[in-house]
Amino acid sequence: MTDSVPEYPIAPPAPRKGRGAVTNLQGRYEVDQREAVDDGWVLHEEEEGGPPALRTQVFDERAKTILTRNASPDIPFSVSLNPYRGCEHGCIYCFARPTHSYLGLSPGLDFESRIYAKVNAPELLERELSKKSYVPEPIALxxxxxxxQPVERELRLTRRxxxxxxxxxxxxxxxxxxxLIERDLDLLAPMAARGQFMAAITITTLDAEIARTLEPRAATPARRLRTIRTLSEAGIPVGVSIAPVIPFVTEPDMERVLEACAEAGASNASYIVLRLPWEVAPLFKDWLAAHFPDRAERVMSRVRDMRGGKDYDANFATRMKGEGLWADLLKQRFHQAVRRLGLxxxxxxxxxxxxxxxxxPTAGPVRDDPQMNLF
Known part of the structure; x- marks a missing residue:
């Protein structure tokens, strides 16, 4: 009788301290796909305290352009500026995670640990605003x-x-x-007084334990409430974005979040239902399995109820708020709370x-293409 060949099932997701994603899922453009298997060492790692800590790496990038334009009818801005690629906050639900696939990197752990800093962003912006053809319109930063995010403390690109x-x-x-936005009050408050700046603070939940796994390197919910108060007292119009609303995870907290933000000085509020485009869906499911195995199926079932039976529907008319009975009930809850609180x-x-x-036009090193300054 011969010994049977042991089976090595796919290794269960193992959370890393201070990280949102529990896997480094390959991007959708990769030709070769890899899967982790339990070869007997996973258990040993858990006995030793789990997977090793993942160090954040920051890479300099010299961008060619800095302003991004969109024509999406459900977005309240058409021009945006991002000083960085990737985000160390590690929010597992972040809709921008799939953009790391364009770099040949993972939308998972790579997105939150391999950050690209657009070191010439201020100079590029200066040049863009100097063009004779430039038509000014509000920029979303x-x-x-x-x-x-944390790297900004040292690099100060956003400040510049x-x-x-x-x-x-x-x-x-x-x-x-x-x-960290409070650091720049000396610039933001005067701009707000001139009607040139407004802010929004994202708060998904007041539960610090959930927030630590959901958005591990962002400020705590209590600290964000203090930031709302600080901005408001400085005369800056500040709103709260409850984004995303995750059924059975952050959704029960919605009214409490609105109450706390109104008390802190927020004047406006909005919400977005959980979005799971591209690689965000499997990453989020792995996160659910790791942190909320008791309700993972229930959460995804409710998500599909609001997405026409799918994990995600990119339709402009419904992608922000969902559709169907549960989406309508959520909308009613939000608007009733907003009216009650005077938001x-x-x-x-x-x-x-x-x-x-x-x-x-500036005379800095960004003038690598003098012809661009003619327009």
Whole structure:
């Protein structure tokens, strides 16, 4: 009788301390795919305290352009600026994770541990604003990445971008989960007083334990509430974005989040239902299996209820809020709470474009293509 060949099942997802993704899922453009298997060492790693810590690496990138334009009808801005690629906050639900696939990297752990800093972002912005053909319109700062993520403390790229915008009288809006935005109040408060700046703070839940696994390197919920208060007291219009609403995980907290934010000084509120485009879906499912195995199937079932039976539907008309009975109930809950708390009573002000000052082309190293300065 011969010994049977042992089976090595796919290794279960193992959370890493301080990281959101539990796997380094390969991007959709990779030709070769790899799967982890339990070869007997996984258990040993767990006995030793789990997988080793993953160090963040930051790479300099000299970008060719810095302003990104979109024509999506469900997005309230058409121009955005991202000083970084990837985000160390590690939010497992981040819709921007699939962009790391364009770099040949994983939307999983790579997205939150391999950060690309656009070191010439301020100079590129200066050049863009100097073009005779440039038509000013409000810029959204930090959409595919958090402009105030941890690496910003040292690199200060976002700070330098804001200095350019402030000097040129160019309005912008920003969304963040970081308390580091308070560092730049000396620039932001005067711009807000001139009607050129507004902010939004994203808060998904008030539960610090859930937040630590969901968005491990972002500010705690309590700290974000303090940031809302600080911005509001400085005269900056500040709203709260409850994004995403995750059924049975953050969804029960929605009314409490709105109450806490209204008390802290937020004047506006919005919400977005969980979105799972491309590689975000399998990454999120792995996260659920690792942190909420007791409700993973229930969560995904409710997600599909709001996505026409699929994990995700990219339809512009429904992708932000979902559809169907559960989406309608969520919408009713949100609007009832907003009315009760006096949020959204005034329409958010239109940013003032009249103070924009076109600058002369800079003489810095970004003038690598002199012909561009003719336009």
């Amino acid at each position: 930090g959409v595919n990445t958090d402009a105030w 971008v804001i200095e350019v915008l402030s000097a040129r009288g160019h309005p912008f809006a920003a969304i963040t989960k970081s308390s 959204n009573e005034r329409r958010r002000g239109i940013l003032d474009m009249s103070q924009f000052m076109r600058a002369a």
